[in-house]
Amino acid sequence: MHTRLVPYETLTAVQQQQLSALEVHPEQLPFCGDMYCALNALLARPNPSVKGFALLADDTPVAFLLLKRAPCLPHWADEHSATLHALQVDRRQQGRGFGKACMQALPLATLEAWPQIKGLELSVDADNVAAMGLYLGAGWLDCGEAYKGRVGYERRLSRALTPTR
Template identity: 85%
Template structure:
């Protein structure tokens, strides 16, 4: 099966419709939100600081994510990074390597969108064991506590192009 990560604006109408029907398991909603909210963030008030990407498997969307840059960058992020948000793999497609495929394609897509960035960051709830395992297994670096969340702390993870974590770099 061929996969590729493409910008939302490159999707045709059928792909956009298919993407809008993407659903995650109910227990994942607190961590990643739903497609309605993700697409609302992307489309209702368009900003050059927000870009959406869909992972296509044989030309059908199976996953989605948002990347953000200033002025939409969260307070905990390094100004030289992009941040990952609303990462969702369709519930019927989970466990087939599509999350890993997104993470592998993400650095190239992020650099194409914003060539000046030094890395990508994300914030993940420590109770989201599956996501922590996916990110750490893919080579992301745990940079420590990002901020106090609704319950406990979120961890900040980074992917720096060709180097260690963003915290250890002079930018």
């Protein structure tokens, strides 16, 4: 199966409809939200500093994520970074490596969208063992900082980006 991370705006109408039907397990909702909220954040008030990406398996959407850059960054992010939000892998597709595929494709997708970005950052619930394993296994580094988030304590993770030439 071939996977690729593509900008939301390149999806066909059928792929957009398929993407809107993605669902996560109910216990994941407090951490990543649902597709309705993620797409609403992207589409309700379009902003060049917020981009959506879908992971396609062959040509079918199986995952989604949002990236934000300044001036839409959260308070904890470096102004030269992009932050990862709302990573969702369809619950019917979980356990098949699609989260890992998103993480592997994300650096290049970020640099193609915003070449000036120096790094990626995210905030993850400290008790979300699966997500922490995914991110750390994909080369993200724990910044050693925790803060009280809306669900529990959040850890900040980062990953440097290296421009390709």
